[in-house]
Amino acid sequence: xxxxxxxxxxxxxxxxxxxxxxxxxxxxxxxxxxxxxxxxxxxxxxxxxxxxxxxxxxxxxxxxxxxxxxxxxxxxxxxxxxxxxxxxxxxxxxxxxxxxxxxxxxxxxxxxxxxxxxxxxxxxxxxxxxxxxxxxxxxxxxxxxxxxxx
Numbered sequence: 001x002x003x004x005x006x007x008x009x010x011x012x013x014x015x016x017x018x019x020x021x022x023x024x025x026x027x028x029x030x031x032x033x034x035x036x037x038x039x040x041x042x043x044x045x046x047x048x049x050x051x052x053x054x055x056x057x058x059x060x061x062x063x064x065x066x067x068x069x070x071x072x073x074x075x076x077x078x079x080x081x082x083x084x085x086x087x088x089x090x091x092x093x094x095x096x097x098x099x100x101x102x103x104x105x106x107x108x109x110x111x112x113x114x115x116x117x118x119x120x121x122x123x124x125x126x127x128x129x130x131x132x133x134x135x136x137x138x139x140x141x142x143x144x145x146x147x148x149x150x
Contacts, residue, residue, distance in 0.1 A: 035138040037112050037113070038113050039111055040111050040132070043107075043130065047104075047105050049105045060094075105121050105123055109138060120136065120144055122144055133147040133149075135144060
């Protein structure tokens with residue numbers, strides 16, 4: 001039972017990293033009509049993307065409490081072990097989630113054809129250089145792609 005809980009917690013942790021690729025869509029986005037604006041990249045820089053959901057801490061707490069409750073021979077020992085295991089597991093889970101969700105992305109500043117500026121952060125591939133003509137696709141998440149008209 002404890003092994004099953006540990007594997008389930010590890011599976012949940014692995015799912016914590018958000019998908020920041022401009023090449024993937026969620027099922028809910030399929031069939032939606034979104035606005036598209038043409039522009040030119042005027043700034044591009046690499047950025048770090050951090051994201052935590054609290055799932056690592058929660059999973060670690062459950063696993064730690066389960067493992068800690070097995071310590072000792074009496075009820076008080078089991079309770080103390082569970083509390084201590086939950087604290088240690090929660091901290092370890094939060095640290096693991098933080099390490100697993102760090103990603104590298106690109107921040108782009110785009111000047112639209114009407115002169116407005118907008119900034120968007122997305123995954124680091126594909127990457128675009130300053131002067132590249134792009135299309136900004138509004139949505140959730142918004143993204144940029146090469147302008148095929150150029």
